[in-house]
Amino acid sequence: MIRDAIDREVEAVDSEYQLARPSDANRKEMLFGSLARPGHPMGKFFWGNADTLKHEPKKNDIDTHARLREFWMRYYSAHYMTLVVQSKETLDTLEKWVTEIFSQIPNNGLPKPTFGHLTDPFDTPAFNKLYRVVPIRKIHALTITWALPPQQQHYRVKPLHYISWLVGHEGKGSILSYLRKKCWALALFGGNGETGFEQNSTYSVFSISITLTNEGYEHFYEVAYTVFQYLKMLQKLGPDKRIFEEIRKIEDNEFHYQEQTDPVEYVENMCENMQLYPLQDILTGDQLLFEYKPEVIAEALNQLVPQKANLVLLSGANEGKCELKEKWFGTQYSIEDIENSWAKQWKSNFELNPDLHLPAENKYIATDFMLKAFDCPETEYPVKVVNTPQGCLWYKKDNKFKIPKAYIRFHLISPLIQKSAANVVLFDIFVNILTHNLAEPAYEADVAQLEYKLVAGEHGLIIRVKGFNHKLPLLFQLIIDYLTEFTSTPAVFTMITEQLKKTYFNILIKPETLAKDVRLLILEYARWSMIDKYQALMDGLSLESLLSFVKEFKSQLFVEGLVQGNVTSTESMDFLKYVVDKLNFMPLEQEMPVQFQVVELPGGHHLCKVKALNKGDANSEVTVYYQSGTRSLREYTLMELLVMHMEEPCFDFLRTKQTLGYHVYPTCRNTSGILGFSVTVGTQATKYNSEVVDKKIEEFLSSFEEKIENLTEDAFNTQVTALIKLKECEDTHLGEEVDRNWNEVVTQQYLFDRLAHEIEALKSFSKSDLVSWFKAHRGPGSKTLSVHVVGYGKHELEEDGTPSREDANSCEAMQLTYLPTSPLLADSVIPIADIRAFTSTLNLLPYHKIVK
Numbered sequence: 001m002i003r004d005a006i007d008r009e010v011e012a013v014d015s016e017y018q019l020a021r022p023s024d025a026n027r028k029e030m031l032f033g034s035l036a037r038p039g040h041p042m043g044k045f046f047w048g049n050a051d052t053l054k055h056e057p058k059k060n061d062i063d064t065h066a067r068l069r070e071f072w073m074r075y076y077s078a079h080y081m082t083l084v085v086q087s088k089e090t091l092d093t094l095e096k097w098v099t100e101i102f103s104q105i106p107n108n109g110l111p112k113p114t115f116g117h118l119t120d121p122f123d124t125p126a127f128n129k130l131y132r133v134v135p136i137r138k139i140h141a142l143t144i145t146w147a148l149p150p151q152q153q154h155y156r157v158k159p160l161h162y163i164s165w166l167v168g169h170e171g172k173g174s175i176l177s178y179l180r181k182k183c184w185a186l187a188l189f190g191g192n193g194e195t196g197f198e199q200n201s202t203y204s205v206f207s208i209s210i211t212l213t214n215e216g217y218e219h220f221y222e223v224a225y226t227v228f229q230y231l232k233m234l235q236k237l238g239p240d241k242r243i244f245e246e247i248r249k250i251e252d253n254e255f256h257y258q259e260q261t262d263p264v265e266y267v268e269n270m271c272e273n274m275q276l277y278p279l280q281d282i283l284t285g286d287q288l289l290f291e292y293k294p295e296v297i298a299e300a301l302n303q304l305v306p307q308k309a310n311l312v313l314l315s316g317a318n319e320g321k322c323e324l325k326e327k328w329f330g331t332q333y334s335i336e337d338i339e340n341s342w343a344k345q346w347k348s349n350f351e352l353n354p355d356l357h358l359p360a361e362n363k364y365i366a367t368d369f370m371l372k373a374f375d376c377p378e379t380e381y382p383v384k385v386v387n388t389p390q391g392c393l394w395y396k397k398d399n400k401f402k403i404p405k406a407y408i409r410f411h412l413i414s415p416l417i418q419k420s421a422a423n424v425v426l427f428d429i430f431v432n433i434l435t436h437n438l439a440e441p442a443y444e445a446d447v448a449q450l451e452y453k454l455v456a457g458e459h460g461l462i463i464r465v466k467g468f469n470h471k472l473p474l475l476f477q478l479i480i481d482y483l484t485e486f487t488s489t490p491a492v493f494t495m496i497t498e499q500l501k502k503t504y505f506n507i508l509i510k511p512e513t514l515a516k517d518v519r520l521l522i523l524e525y526a527r528w529s530m531i532d533k534y535q536a537l538m539d540g541l542s543l544e545s546l547l548s549f550v551k552e553f554k555s556q557l558f559v560e561g562l563v564q565g566n567v568t569s570t571e572s573m574d575f576l577k578y579v580v581d582k583l584n585f586m587p588l589e590q591e592m593p594v595q596f597q598v599v600e601l602p603g604g605h606h607l608c609k610v611k612a613l614n615k616g617d618a619n620s621e622v623t624v625y626y627q628s629g630t631r632s633l634r635e636y637t638l639m640e641l642l643v644m645h646m647e648e649p650c651f652d653f654l655r656t657k658q659t660l661g662y663h664v665y666p667t668c669r670n671t672s673g674i675l676g677f678s679v680t681v682g683t684q685a686t687k688y689n690s691e692v693v694d695k696k697i698e699e700f701l702s703s704f705e706e707k708i709e710n711l712t713e714d715a716f717n718t719q720v721t722a723l724i725k726l727k728e729c730e731d732t733h734l735g736e737e738v739d740r741n742w743n744e745v746v747t748q749q750y751l752f753d754r755l756a757h758e759i760e761a762l763k764s765f766s767k768s769d770l771v772s773w774f775k776a777h778r779g780p781g782s783k784t785l786s787v788h789v790v791g792y793g794k795h796e797l798e799e800d801g802t803p804s805r806e807d808a809n810s811c812e813a814m815q816l817t818y819l820p821t822s823p824l825l826a827d828s829v830i831p832i833a834d835i836r837a838f839t840s841t842l843n844l845l846p847y848h849k850i851v852k
Contacts, residue, residue, distance in 0.1 A: 011050070033197075084268075135316065141313075148303050162247060170440060175227055186213060233357070243359075244297075248292075365448045371402060376397075381752035382752060385569050385573060386576050394560075403566070404469055409465075411559070422541060427553070438479060445475040450465070450471060452466075459592070459594045501538065515788075522832070522838070525596060556585055595847060603780070604784070605785075608831075610817060617791055621788070622683065624784065625784070626676055631850065632852055638770065641765065663680070673850060686795065691788070691822055708770060708774060724759050816835075
């Protein structure tokens with residue numbers, strides 16, 4: 001353990017902590033941990049930062065290096081460890097390798113540390129209160145939490161899974177169905193996430209988190225009361241065998257026909273399971289329900305009473321009322337007793353709510369798992385089986401994975417969406433309301449592992465449906481029926497627009513998402529930025545304008561679909577027919593490109609530097625982008641190879657050696673068909689100025705040029721082989737193949753055998769191709785764009801030369817504040833002080849697809 005390596009790691013840990021600070025989930029967890037009784041491990045600071053690992057120890061004469069060694073000697077021991085290896089090699093070979101590689105791990109012979117004696121950490125006066133918290137994002141949310149005795153030993157019954165299945169249900173009679181009708185809540189999830197924080201040997205958490213509307217926030221006590229009424233109903237009825245069996249059947253189906261997961265995730269999961277379950281249940285213990293024991297379920301259920309619950313209410317409206325500050329994340333909060341009238345009512349034998357009841361039997365659970373016969377010749381790639389002025393359909397029957405599942409994807413393309421910022425927003429509202437309208441009727445399907453997602457794409461509505469093919473058409477038809485009959489009440493319209501304001505705001509206050517928005521606003525001509533959208537929404541839109549937009553949207557479309565899996569070609573055509581017949585729309589007057597036109601950057605290095613929009617956030621994002629242009633498939637592959645060569649040295653130089661930040665990566669950019677590459681660093685204004693980071697990226701690229709010039713032929717060939725291997729890698733499940741094919745359909749490139757062409761190209765490259773390609777993008781003629789989103793901290797100066805204030809957390813109007821270039825880069829870059837003015841003078845590149 002080298003001392004200076006430890007120093008550098010402390011910086012990485014500190015960057016990770018700084019990145020975690022603006023996350024409400026982390027803040028809530030830290031605050032919750034602080035409620036544990038003094039001396040319990042849950043109350044510890046479990047992140048670590050420069051203060052706790054460097055500055056404090058120095059002050060108190062503690063040697064971090066020595067403490068780390070001590071920790072290592074105590075806990076790094078073979079008999080505490082589990083190991084899982086997955087490979088195509090034989091078991092004998094693996095055994096040999098494992099012995100060679102791992103048998104040197106020391107065994108200290110000490111008993112394994114246990115914490116089981118530290119039970120009831122939350123049996124304290126601090127629990128069972130109301131905590132008001134000021135969140136970072138714009139959100140109203142109520143979290144109700146109970147700390148139960150550890151439940152891990154009941155894994156064969158999974159009582160919390162049974163309870164959370166009912167509490168989190170969204171069909172008729174559920175908590176969320178009732179709250180949605182009242183327009184008080186948008187979402188609810190309940191249960192135990194099975195992380196070490198939520199379930200360990202000292203306690204298990206059961207929590208219910210509800211995303212509230214503005215109206216719901218005003219009635220949060222009633223919302224909590226609804227939850228308590230539902231739980232009381234469950235306690236009165238006791239566990240229900242029919243429901244347990246339904247859950248068991250669904251989990252069994254899912255387990256039996258599961259798709260192979262990514263090997264890295266699989267071995268990680270198994271390795272953890274070996275720590276938790278006996279040998280015979282390692283593969284199944286975390287997924288299946290083995291035995292129905294009503295008394296175990298009832299015991300957990302009966303603890304979920306109001307008197308033992310803790311309430312956390314997150315809302316920006318708490319600002320100014322929260323005088324307490326959590327030590328590590330600076331979360332502002334206040335503690336109060338539950339309001340007396342409510343506390344009294346909850347203690348009493350309160351009435352049940354007649355609107356709350358158990359879910360009915362599920363009609364979507366698959367029972368037919370037969371594989372279908374082919375009704376047309378087998379093909380390696382999707383084939384166009386329908387082609388009309390209204391739409392076309394691509395189809396491929398699966399004959400590789402042989403599971404009774406199918407994927408259906410449709411793209412409903414309309415030129416209406418991008419006509420104005422208001423239209424883009426109306427489209428977002430429409431998709432959100434449609435999703436809201438479907439939530440209850442489609443929930444049964446969702447539970448039976450039929451998944452659907454509606455996405456507001458840039459140029460059309462994307463409908464994705466997948467799952468067991470037996471009942472999948474029912475779900476697809478339900479979605480199209482709701483789309484056809486689309487309506488909205490004024491109350492739902494208001495609720496969804498209020499929520500969308502928060503969503504846009506939450507995207508804008510994150511440095512990395514704002515940086516993406518700024519970059520694409522510069523590059524993609526006629527794109528509406530997130531700020532334009534936020535403005536249009538704040539200016540106010542009416543329900544009438546929404547309904548007329550939707551009517552116009554549905555009247556003229558081009559529909560493109562892909563169906564893959566255990567489906568015949570005849571069945572697949574029925575899906576497109578159903579859409580066309582139901583919606584009964586006119587074809588588009590002319591073909592519509594599903595991409596933006598991209599501006600051609602002028603030669604030289606342009607810099608667009610803007611202030612981050614969250615005053616309390618130290619995080620900055622720096623991206624340097626090199627535009628290449630309208631390129632061929634061969635050149636695209638060469639760019640991929642270049643970026644692959646860059647990954648390790650980029651990380652080593654910018655993160656490990658320069659410790660500029662935790663997130664550091666190069667990436668290959670395909671922007672609406674226009675090629676380029678970029679290097680991104682997430683840093684903190686408390687440590688570095690964004691221009692210093694930009695210079696360091698430049699320094700890295702210069703050193704990288706030297707590195708590839710000195711590359712041996714062997715090293716070059718190794719990387720080429722590695723990239724070919726990646727592209728030749730078998731898909732682990734049908735979804736991967738579908739994603740790749742869908743990408744070709746949705747971008748209208750249709751090059752389904754793209755990988756084969758890329759592999760061909762890779763075989764033809766020499767090292768000099770790579771070097772000259774890299775050099776062509778550097779030098780004087782290069783088209784470079786830097787985007788800086790600048791956080792708040794001592795290394796970033798305000799106009800008057802003082803460091804930016806970190807305290808004010810209020811966000812004024814959401815607009816870009818352009819920052820001047822400092823003397824550091826003034827000579828080498830051309831500043832962009834107004835994006836629209838800058839792009840209006842540039843040439844547009846032609847629409848381009850990378851297919852040749």
